[in-house]
Structure formats: structure tokens, C-alpha cells
Amino acid sequence: MATKTANQARPSAQLRRAFATPMGLVALICLALVLFLAAFGPFIWGEASQTRDLTNLSGGPSAEHWAGTDAGGRDMLARVLVASRLSIMMALESTAISLVVGLILGSAPIILGRRVGRVVNWFIGIAVAFPGLLLALFFAVVFGSGAHQAAVAIGLAGGPSFARLCQTLIAGVLGRDYVAAAKVGGVGRFRLFGRHVLPNIGEPLVVNATIGAGNALLAFASLSFLGLGVQMPQFDWGRLLKECLEQQFRFHPLASLTPGYFVVVAGLAFSLTGESIARAMSFTSLGDLGLRGKARRRAAQLAAVADAARAPDTASATVPDAVLTVRDLTVTFPAGPGEVRPVRGVSFDIGPGEAVGLVGESGSGKSLTALAVAGLIESPGRVAATELGFLGEDLSRDGAGAHRRLLGTSLAMVFQDPMSSLNPTQKVGHQLAELAHEHGDLSWRQAQARAVDRLAAVRLPEAKRRAKQYPHEYSGGMRQRAMIGLGVMLTPKLIIADEPTTALDVTVQEQVLDLLQAIRREDGVALLFISHDVSVVGDICDRVMVMYAGRIVETLPVTRLHGGAAHPYTRALVAAVPTMATDLDQPLPTIPGRPVEPAEVPPGCAFAARCPLADARCREQEPALEPWLDGQVACWRPVGADTPATAATLGGPRLGAVPTARRAVKETVETTRVAARGAVDQAKAAARDAAGQVRDALRSAADQTRRAVLGEEEGPTEPGHEEAQP
Amino acid sequence: MSTLRFDHITVRFGTGRHAITAVNDVSLTVPHGTVVGLVGESGSGKSTLARVAVGLVPAAAGAITLDGRPVPRKGAGRPLQMVFQDPNSSLDPRMTVGEAIGEITPRGLTAAERQADVARLLELVHLDPARAGAYPGQLSGGQRQRVALARALAGRPSVLIADEITSSLDVSIQGAVLNLVRELQAELDLTMLFISHNLAVVRYVASRVAVMYQGQIVEEGPAEQVLAQPEHPYTRRLLAAIPGEGTRQGQGSERHRTPSELTEGEPND
Ligand SMILES: Nc1ncnc2c1ncn2[C@@H]1O[C@H](COP(=O)(O)OP(=O)(O)O)[C@@H](O)[C@H]1O
Ligand code: SF4
Ligand SMILES: [Mg+2]
Numbered sequence: 001m002a003t004k005t006a007n008q009a010r011p012s013a014q015l016r017r018a019f020a021t022p023m024g025l026v027a028l029i030c031l032a033l034v035l036f037l038a039a040f041g042p043f044i045w046g047e048a049s050q051t052r053d054l055t056n057l058s059g060g061p062s063a064e065h066w067a068g069t070d071a072g073g074r075d076m077l078a079r080v081l082v083a084s085r086l087s088i089m090m091a092l093e094s095t096a097i098s099l100v101v102g103l104i105l106g107s108a109p110i111i112l113g114r115r116v117g118r119v120v121n122w123f124i125g126i127a128v129a130f131p132g133l134l135l136a137l138f139f140a141v142v143f144g145s146g147a148h149q150a151a152v153a154i155g156l157a158g159g160p161s162f163a164r165l166c167q168t169l170i171a172g173v174l175g176r177d178y179v180a181a182a183k184v185g186g187v188g189r190f191r192l193f194g195r196h197v198l199p200n201i202g203e204p205l206v207v208n209a210t211i212g213a214g215n216a217l218l219a220f221a222s223l224s225f226l227g228l229g230v231q232m233p234q235f236d237w238g239r240l241l242k243e244c245l246e247q248q249f250r251f252h253p254l255a256s257l258t259p260g261y262f263v264v265v266a267g268l269a270f271s272l273t274g275e276s277i278a279r280a281m282s283f284t285s286l287g288d289l290g291l292r293g294k295a296r297r298r299a300a301q302l303a304a305v306a307d308a309a310r311a312p313d314t315a316s317a318t319v320p321d322a323v324l325t326v327r328d329l330t331v332t333f334p335a336g337p338g339e340v341r342p343v344r345g346v347s348f349d350i351g352p353g354e355a356v357g358l359v360g361e362s363g364s365g366k367s368l369t370a371l372a373v374a375g376l377i378e379s380p381g382r383v384a385a386t387e388l389g390f391l392g393e394d395l396s397r398d399g400a401g402a403h404r405r406l407l408g409t410s411l412a413m414v415f416q417d418p419m420s421s422l423n424p425t426q427k428v429g430h431q432l433a434e435l436a437h438e439h440g441d442l443s444w445r446q447a448q449a450r451a452v453d454r455l456a457a458v459r460l461p462e463a464k465r466r467a468k469q470y471p472h473e474y475s476g477g478m479r480q481r482a483m484i485g486l487g488v489m490l491t492p493k494l495i496i497a498d499e500p501t502t503a504l505d506v507t508v509q510e511q512v513l514d515l516l517q518a519i520r521r522e523d524g525v526a527l528l529f530i531s532h533d534v535s536v537v538g539d540i541c542d543r544v545m546v547m548y549a550g551r552i553v554e555t556l557p558v559t560r561l562h563g564g565a566a567h568p569y570t571r572a573l574v575a576a577v578p579t580m581a582t583d584l585d586q587p588l589p590t591i592p593g594r595p596v597e598p599a600e601v602p603p604g605c606a607f608a609a610r611c612p613l614a615d616a617r618c619r620e621q622e623p624a625l626e627p628w629l630d631g632q633v634a635c636w637r638p639v640g641a642d643t644p645a646t647a648a649t650l651g652g653p654r655l656g657a658v659p660t661a662r663r664a665v666k667e668t669v670e671t672t673r674v675a676a677r678g679a680v681d682q683a684k685a686a687a688r689d690a691a692g693q694v695r696d697a698l699r700s701a702a703d704q705t706r707r708a709v710l711g712e713e714e715g716p717t718e719p720g721h722e723e724a725q726p
Numbered sequence: 727m728s729t730l731r732f733d734h735i736t737v738r739f740g741t742g743r744h745a746i747t748a749v750n751d752v753s754l755t756v757p758h759g760t761v762v763g764l765v766g767e768s769g770s771g772k773s774t775l776a777r778v779a780v781g782l783v784p785a786a787a788g789a790i791t792l793d794g795r796p797v798p799r800k801g802a803g804r805p806l807q808m809v810f811q812d813p814n815s816s817l818d819p820r821m822t823v824g825e826a827i828g829e830i831t832p833r834g835l836t837a838a839e840r841q842a843d844v845a846r847l848l849e850l851v852h853l854d855p856a857r858a859g860a861y862p863g864q865l866s867g868g869q870r871q872r873v874a875l876a877r878a879l880a881g882r883p884s885v886l887i888a889d890e891i892t893s894s895l896d897v898s899i900q901g902a903v904l905n906l907v908r909e910l911q912a913e914l915d916l917t918m919l920f921i922s923h924n925l926a927v928v929r930y931v932a933s934r935v936a937v938m939y940q941g942q943i944v945e946e947g948p949a950e951q952v953l954a955q956p957e958h959p960y961t962r963r964l965l966a967a968i969p970g971e972g973t974r975q976g977q978g979s980e981r982h983r984t985p986s987e988l989t990e991g992e993p994n995d
Contacts, residue, residue: 177816178826181874184780185830185881186802195829199820361898362867476768505768505923510967532896535969576901578926580953580968587908588901588930594866 024276030269097155102162127160214270325389357537360547412487418479429467477508549606556631566638728884735788763932807883813870824858868899
């Protein structure tokens with residue numbers, strides 16, 4: 001979902017989306033009407049606009065003449081309708097001129113080389129700074145009056161802003177590796193421009209030209225109104241407006257503005273249509289760049305878990321103190337006439353302080369599972385579950401509003417791309433502080449102090465100075481840490497990290513993993529760690545869940561991940577990762593075939609087509625997730641249960657005599673550890689509650705001064721701060 | 727024969743006070759027919775070095791030679807080709823696979839010859855030649871990276887530079903791409919500079935390893951030697967950071983696997 005970029009989606013679908021909004025639809029209908037007028041207006045009303053009604057000179061609106069008549073007794077409305085052709089044609093002509101000028105100037109750096117390009121850029125910079133209308137007036141005076149002269153004037157005046165747009169778009173394309181690849185391959189610059197640049201800036205350019213046509217229409221009407229544009233006997237809307245205001249306004253002020261109404265409607269039709277398409281195709285990303293992270297956070301709070309199915313009370317075996325309990329979670333999207341279900345009934349628990357990994361190839365539904373838990377699936381996606389319990393509240397009941405606060409304060413999400421959560425236009429410290437200020441009852445100053453404290457806690461060097469910087473001044477690893485810092489601003493009980501280190505290199509990855517581990521240890525936070533890389537998950541988690549085609553196919557303790565997994569898919573995933581011990585004389589083990597698409601899940605075991613052990617039963621009946629050793633597996637022929645031949649096919653030591661004494665001891669130790677951590681956790685929670693009560697009591701009675709004192713008292717009640725600092 | 731040499735290469739970005747030296751006096755030899763692995767963290771200058779070699783970035787000082795002669799940096803048929811990290815970005819979304827590869831094939835081929843060449847190249851990277859008409863959006867990540875490899879090979883390069891070509895792929899696909907790289911290398915006797923931040927990946931394809939840190943090469947030598955007896959502390963840190971090597975949880979020997987656990991015949995592609 002988040003990984004799919006806008007231009008990968010099908011354009012026709014995007015267009016449909018553009019006009020699915022009320023504004024987009026209205027704009028499109030208006031535009032169609034306007035274009036219809038331009039095409040057929042003169043034929044339909046041509047005659048009517050010539051007929052003089054000499055008994056009714058400069059008349060007001062009447063049943064016969066809706067918009068009144070002009071000084072010559074001609075029907076005003078008919079004249080306005082006829083004028084639409086010239087008005088629209090001239091607007092389009094000047095837009096075309098702007099576009100050509102813009103393309104020529106904007107592409108100069110590619111075609112003419114860097115040095116000439118720099119001069120051109122400099123020139124564009126100056127020209128853009130000039131007010132467009134002033135420029136148009138200047139050119140209009142130079143070229144003299146007349147329709148085409150005015151069109152050229154407006155076109156030239158619009159050139160610089162189109163040049164700037166072209167520059168931005170072209171720079172975006174030039175930054176892509178396919179241009180670099182073409183250059184390295186010896187592709188010449190004209191071909192580069194024609195084959196790679198133009199096709200990739202075409203759509204946004206056309207859309208922006210549509211917006212521009214709206215502006216040109218206004219500008220043209222203005223010139224004509226000033227007498228610089230269309231001259232008698234031709235007339236356009238601007239010219240008519242001038243006449244009307246001179247002849248009619250005194251008597252019939254409202255009717256005399258008729259041409260003006262048309263200008264406004266037609267101008268808006270062009271602009272809004274363009275805007276709608278641009279928004280649907282996310283072209284004008286420059287403008288809404290700053291909104292994305294915010295929108296995502298907001299969505300986090302607002303998204304609907306509401307329409308999750310109202311489940312009958314099943315006596316599900318819920319772990320009593322689990323932080324997160326998920327039963328039979330599904331995520332469904334409409335697709336064409338039917339539906340697809342990328343998450344098909346997922347159940348699991350996460351205990352307090354437990355670190356659970358979720359692995360699988362991309363497209364297996366890991367991210368959607370995480371987003372569903374966080375209430376972040378956006379319409380038209382639907383989430384259903386028989387139980388979705390978070391800290392004792394059932395998120396699948398009641399509206400999302402009821403859980404907003406709980407999710408906002410106790411659940412933290414960390415994404416692969418930190419910029420999805422950080423606002424590029426705000427200082428990092430400010431963003432962290434805002435969160436605590438809004439949700440955490442801290443004064444602004446306290447919130448800021450906590451922001452610095454948390455940035456230090458995530459091992460950001462020079463946290464105080466860094467807090468005053470913008471995200472773009474951070475390196476990738478630092479941004480990732482800042483996002484984790486955002487996550488631990490409030491005291492979360494669960495951190496969901498979706499591929500948090502996939503974009504990082506190994507050394508930075510190691511640091512981020514260490515950090516997550518430290519936060520978990522110090523604050524007893526539970527962690528759901530999502531990755532396609534089993535080896536990373538193995539490094540940080542207690543338990544691993546393996547997902548395939550929207551289902552969990554195996555859960556197992558991490559100690560069993562290497563060599564002891566029962567599901568053929570888990571074993572294949574583990575074997576696919578090269579390590580420092582990989583045999584160099586053999587090809588790397590790979591998983592044949594492709595992951596299953598949600599739209600084409602086969603009957604039987606979804607992995608059957610790629611599984612070396614698959615037999616007839618596998619292809620017909622789907623295996624259920626059943627307890628297996630110290631975990632669960634959904635497979636008819638789990639490795640370790642079968643004949644020795646099975647194990648030989650799959651490699652790795654057989655697990656025939658599995659629970660050795662050593663492992664049993666280890667498990668006991670592990671259980672004790674978790675229990676102990678749970679106890680510590682409860683104690684901490686109790687302490688925090690008590691502190692909270694004292695705080696509330698104080699606050700109700702306290703004045704400003706005492707609140708400041710309280711700020712100092714708060715420190716010790718939140719465990720983990722001090723230790724967290726390096 | 728084609729031996730690639732970087733001779734005291736320095737690259738600077740920006741001017742004056744803001745100037746950054748991304749590559750600092752680097753000398754490196756990629757001998758004919760071998761794969762040299764270049765490792766280091768992001769920002770250490772690996773990609774910049776690659777981009778200098780193929781002429782995408784100018785060098786402030788130093789020379790790059792191929793068999794002692796300067797590498798041509800203009801025109802068609804360049805002897806150095808490069809494969810980029812992210813196939814989503816390195817393939818033009820509006821060009822079919824066939825067009826993208828055909829664009830780099832040598833000039834002067836007839837349309838039919840070009841088509842045949844494209845088919846041959848697709849075959850070489852284990853893609854169905856019938857996919858020539860597909861757009862990158864219709865392919866999976868691993869298939870896209872194969873197309874990118876085929877395109878680079880279309881230029882008949884003497885030296886191939888692979889810049890983090892598996893970093894944006896799923897681990898399950900990474901294996902197939904690495905196998906392909908080894909296979910192509912053996913088949914075509916390619917000379918290759920293979921860049922990655924993952925030592926385990928580099929170890930699998932490269933016979934020599936160079937370690938880059940803050941714009942400089944801090945260690946270089948035969949792969950076994952550099953990986954088994956790293957001299958530079960930074961190399962040791964890189965080795966420790968490889969995921970799955972069980973350093974983080976302190977669960978002791980349990981997490982260290984024996985080679986036999988890892989290599990016994992898993993299902994193959
Ligand atoms: N908004 C959506 N509409 C339809 N299908 C979607 C949507 N988002 C994701 N999918 C599909 O759901 C499947 C699982 O996606 P995801 O959870 O992102 O997988 P993972 O995180 O495991 O890589 C994919 O096949 C993806 O194409
Ligand atoms: S159920 Fe059959 S096909 Fe599916 S993973 Fe198990 S053995 Fe393979
Ligand atoms: Mg994902």
C-alpha cells in the first residue's frame with residue numbers, strides 16, 4: 001500500500017478517482033459545458049446575437065432577454081454565448097504559447113549544456129519574479145492591440161512560470177536513475193529528451209496547462225476589458241463586460257455583469273479540473289509535501305476500526321494480560337466487480353514486553369496486518385476481526401473515536417520511510433514536542449524538554465542542537481531514530497515497526513536494532529517487528545511469525561528459526577539469506593516461482609506451487625494453523641514429523657528428538673524472564689498510576705508556580721529516562 | 727583484456743566553504759575477469775566512485791584507465807556499463823522492456839537484429855523473451871533488476887559496475903539475482919566492480935574486497951583474507967553488523983549455525 005507510488009497505478013483509474021470527488025465532477029461538467037459553448041455557441045446563437053430590438057435599447061432583464069440588451073438592442077445573453085468561442089480559443093492559444101516558451105526555456109540545460117542552462121535559469125528566475133499581468137500589459141503595449149497580439153502577449157507573460165514548472169519536472173526526471181542509465185549507455189541528449197524526459201513530464205504538464213488555461217482566460221478578459229485585447233467588431237467576454245459596464249451598469253447592475261459570470265465560471269472550470277486531476281495523480285506534490293506526515297498521524301487517530309465486524313461472543317482463548325490480541329483479522333479491498341482479501345484471517349497475541357517478528361516476502365500482507373491493528377487502513381479498505389484487543393480494550397467494538405486516545409498514546413508506529421511520519425517543514429524537536437503537548441498533558445516547555453530527552457534516548461548525538469534542525473538536515477539513520485523518538489514521546493506499550501531498517505545499511509541497521517532493543521528492555525515495551533529479512537528478525541525478536549499469502553503459516557521461538565523450523569516456507573526463507581558461512585561453491589538456495597497474488601489464492605495450501613514437499617492433499621485442502629512443538633504450523637507435512645527423506649529434501653538437521661533437556665531449560669528460563677518482566681511492568685504501572693493521582697490532585701489545587709515544581713517531580717515517576725541517555 | 731584502474735581519484739561536491747570531499751585519493755584496480763567487491767556504509771563514497779567511472783560525475787583529480795588507456799566518457803558503445811540499486815528508478819516507466827534494452831544495443835543494427843539481440847539478452851538473464859513488450863510496472867522487483875542487468879549487458883561492456891543491485895530486493899529474490907551475477911560472470915568472463923554494504927553478499931560474488939570508509943579505501947585484498955583477518959577496525963565493525971550473526975541478543979552459541987545447516991540442498995530456482 002504505502003510502497004505503491006502514484007505513477008505505478010493505472011492512469012485511467014486515477015482519472016476516475018479525480019472525478020469521483022464532488023468538486024472534480026462539478027468542474028468536469030462545467031468544463032464540458034464551456035467547451036461545448038466554444039464549439040457550437042456561434043452556430044446556435046449567432047443569428048440571435050445580431051438581431052436588433054430597437055424598441056429595447058440598453059434594456060434590463062426580461063422574459064425575452066434574460067440578461068437584457070445592449071445599446072444597439074441586441075440580446076446580451078446571445079452575444080455572451082457567441083463570445084465564448086473567441087474567449088476560449090484565445091485562452092487556449094496563449095496557453096499553448098506559454099507551454100512552448102516554457103518547454104524551450106526549461107529544457108535548455110539538457111539540450112544546450114550546463115553553462116548555457118545556468119544563464120537561462122538565471123533569466124527564468126528574474127522573469128518569474130515579475131508579476132504576470134504586468135508583463136502581459138507590457139507585451140500588449142509592445143505588440144499593439146488585437147486578439148492575436150493579446151494572445152501572444154499573455155502567452156509570453158505566462159512563459160516564465162511554465163519554464164519554472166518544466167525545470168522542476170525535468171529536474172525530477174533527470175534525477176532518476178533511468179536517465180543516468182541511458183547516459184551511461186551512450187544515448188544522446190536529443191533522444192534523451194524526446195524518449196525519456198518528455199513522456200515522463202507530459203501528464204503533469206498537460207494538467208498544469210489546464211490550470212494555466214483558466215488563468216489565461218482571466219488575463220485575456222482583463223486585457224480586452226482594458227481595451228488592449230479584442231477590437232470591434234470582434235468581441236469576447238472581456239470586451240462585452242467593458243461594453244456592459246459602460247452602457248448598462250447604471251440601470252441594471254446585476255445583469256450587466258453577465259459576461260463576468262461566464263469568465264469566472266469558465267476560468268474555474270479549467271483550473272479546478274486541472275487541480276482535481278493533479279491531486280488524484282499527486283502531481284503537485286511540492287505543495288502538499290508538508291501535509292503527508294500529518295495526515296498520516298491524523299489518520300492514525302481517525303481511521304475506522306468501526307466497521308470491523310460485530311462479532312458474536314466467541315470464547316476465544318485470549319491470553320489474559322496480552323498487550324495485543326488479534327483473532328481472525330481480515331483486510332478486504334474492493335477490486336473490480338469483486339473483492340480481494342490480502343489478509344485472510346490472522347490470529348496472534350503479543351505479551352507485555354515481548355518482541356515478535358512478522359516475516360514474509362513483500363506482498364504477503366505484513367504491512368496491512370500492522371496497519372489494520374493500528375486502525376490505519378483507509379477506505380475503501382475494510383477491516384474485520386472477531387477480536388482486536390489492545391490493552392484490554394476491544395478495538396473492533398465501538399467507533400474509532402472511542403479508542404483514539406488509547407491508540408494515540410499507547411501505540412507507536414515506525415515505518416520504513418521516516419518521512420512518512422516526519423513533517424519536512426517543521427523542526428524535529430517541535431514535532432516531537434507537539435505530540436506530547438497535545439496528547440500528554442505537558443506544558444509546551446515540558447514537552448520541549450521531553451523532546452530533547454527522547455532524542456537523546458534514541459542516541460541522537462547532540463540532541464539539543466539536533467532538535468532545532470529540520471528532517472532534511474538528518475541522515476537516513478538519524479531520521480529513523482527521530483521517528484522512533486516520536487514513537488516513545490508518550491509511553492507506548494507497543495511499538496509496531498514496519499521494515500524500519502530495510503532502507504538502511506548494515507551498520508546503521510545495527511544501531512537502530514540495538515536502539516529498539518534498548519527501549520524494549522528499559523521501558524518494557526512490546527514490539528511487533530516486521531521485515532522481509534529473517535536474519536534481521538532473528539536478531540531482535542523472541543518469537544517469529546511467518547506470513548504467506550495473507551495467513552500466518554508458522555510461529556516459532558527464534559531459537560528454532562535456524563535449522564529447527566517446521567514449515568517448508570520458513571526454511572526456504574532462512575536458507576535464502578547468504579551469511580558469512582554460505583558455501584561458495586553452490587548456487588544460493590532460492591524459492592522457485594512467485595508469491596501468490598491476493599486475487600488468485602489457490603485452493604489448498606497457498607505455498608503448494610512452490611513447495612518441494614507438496615502432494616495431492618496439499619493442493620486440495622488448506623492446512624490449519626495448529627500447535628506444533630513450542631509454536632504453531634499450518635502444513636500437512638511439517639519438517640520433523642515426516643520420514644527422514646523429507647528432512648533430506650529440505651536440508652538442515654532433523655528435529656526428530658526435539659525438546660532436548662537444554663531447550664527445555666531454556667524455555668523455562670525464558671518463561672520466567674517474561675513473567676518477571678510482567679511483574680516489574682505491573683509495579684511500574686502501579687507507581688505511575690499513583691504518581692498520576694497525586695499529580696491530578698495537585699494540579700486541581702495548584703497555581704502556575706506549583707505546576708512548575710511539579711514538572712521537576714515528574715521525572716522519577718517515568719522510569720527509564722535517565723538510563724536511556726548514553 | 728580489460729583491467730579497470732582508478733588512479734588517485736578525488737571527487738568534490740560543492741564549492742568553497744561547503745565543499746565536501748566524497749572520494750579522497752582513491753586508487754583501486756579491478757583486474758580482468760575478476761569481481762572486486764566494494765563495501766562500506768552509505769555515504770562512504772562507493773556510489774560516487776562508480777559514477778565517476780561511468781562519467782556521470784566529474785573527478786576533481788586522478789585518472790580512470792581501462793588497460794592503460796583513458797575511459798571514453800562520451801558517445802555510444804561505452805566499455806563501462808552500470809546497474810543501479812533500485813530498478814523502480816532505473817527503468818523508465820514509459821518504455822517497454824524491449825525498448826529499454828534495445829536503446830543500449832550497438833548502433834547500426836537492423837530492427838530485426840536488434841530484436842534478436844534483445845531476446846538473447848532476456849534469455850541470458852532468465853527472462854522469457856516474450857516479456858519484451860511488458861512495461862516495468864508489470865514485472866516483479868526481481869524481474870526488473872534482471873532487465874536492468876540485461877540492459878547493461880546490451881552495451882557489450884568490458885567492465886560492469888553493479889551498485890547495490892540487491893539492496894532494494896526481497897531476500898528471497900536477492901539469492902536469484904546473486905546466482906545470476908555469478909553465472910554471467912563465469913559465462914561472459916566479466917570484469918566487475920560489485921558494490922554493496924552487506925559483506926555476506928559481497929563475499930558470495932567477489933574474489934577481492936575493498937573496504938571504503940569516509941571517502942577512502944581503508945583495506946583491500948583477497949576476499950578470504952579481508953573477511954577472515956580484517957585489519958582495519960572499520961572492517962571489523964562491518965563484519966559484526968551483519969544481521970543474523972547473533973551478536974545482539976547474547977543468546978550465545980545457540981544462534982551460531984554450522985555451515986552444514988545452511989547449505990544443504992534447499993529448493994532451487
Ligand atoms: N489499497 C490496496 N488495495 C488493494 N490491494 C492492496 C492495497 N494495499 C495492499 N494491497 C495488496 O495486499 C497485499 C499485501 O500487501 P502488504 O501488506 O503491503 O504486504 P507486505 O507488507 O507483506 O509486503 C499485496 O498484494 C498488495 O498488492
Ligand atoms: S501443506 Fe504441503 S504444500 Fe503446503 S507447505 Fe506443507 S507440505 Fe508444502
Ligand atoms: Mg510491507
